[in-house]
Amino acid sequence: MIYNSFDNPGLVKVLTFLQTHNTEYLSGQDLSDVLRISRVAVWKHIKKIQELGYTVESKQKLGYKLISNSELLLPWEITSNLKTKKIGQQAYYFDSIDSTQNQALKMAEDPANEGAVIIAARQTGGRGRSGRKWVSPKGGIWISIILQPEFDISITTLFPIASALALSLAIEKTFLIKPELKWPNDLTIKGKKLAGMLVDVSLESNKIENLVLGVGINFDVNVKQIEKSLKGTPNFYGVASLSEQNQKVKPIQLVQTFLLELEKIYKSLSAKQTKKIISEWTQRSSTIGKNVELNTVDGKIKGKAVKVDEDGALIVSDNNKTHKIIAGDIVH
Ligand code: BTN
Structure with missing residues (x-):
């Protein structure tokens, strides 16, 4: 449906x-x-x-x-009293779909769909970063957002980090807890994964034509079941569910708060206020200042995570040199 x-x-x-x-x-x-x-x-x-x-x-x-009321994230519940100007003012809900991200990518070709959100109760082919699968049973929040950013192409790499910050702020406002931010764009609780972001960008002659942000939030999921089906997946480090923290917050409250935080951060990015975003992300990060080990396309890198630079890249230094890591996964 x-x-x-x-x-x-x-x-x-x-x-x-x-x-x-x-x-x-x-x-x-x-x-x-x-x-x-x-x-x-x-x-x-x-x-x-x-x-x-x-x-x-x-x-x-x-x-x-x-x-x-229903616990489902029905479109009229999303748009009702939503405080944003654009993001989420159109909403689509699917009982079941392969991936909201794939659906949003198709819809993103129509400029009239700017700001639209695609939500599914469950996904049968959910996609994670680096081509991994994203287990998406009922109880989670699986959402993709269609954007046509005004900001410069150079800011695209910072966007997932900024979106993770927006979700962390929304969780803090609704659940009154502060999830950690793990580079590049994970939210964790006690080191276990609570949410992740996936960004697909379509470029046309050096300009962003459209961008689809996919957000997966383990809202009220069976942690054990997901962990079982992800066992053996590379870079897997455990699952957390928000329902373990507080049973009273409704999914709609979190989604509406997130959409508003996202729109604010999106405006800051468009106004090139990247320093503020990086500094807020760093304050909430569980990565910066730690000794880390990463899997990257160039192999394993070990060292101290020093900072995130203006592109969202992680700067890691070991005794001999400084590495700028654009994409990778922290394993420890
Ligand atoms: C990650 O690997 O951390 C990113 C996970 C992103 C999952 C979300 S769920 C909604 C959207 N649809 C998908 O197929 N993937 C994203």
């Missing part, structure tokens, strides 16, 4: 009315009169709303009352 934020006006009308009048019972006739739709349409929408995971109580002679 696919849903988007503009295709189901009747359903959204009924739902919004139930949400804004959730202290009372509303009769089918009243809903029909107020919303100017037939009683049959009201009934069909209520049925669908229930199927989507909302609890709607139905009492004879009294009518309908909304008891609780």
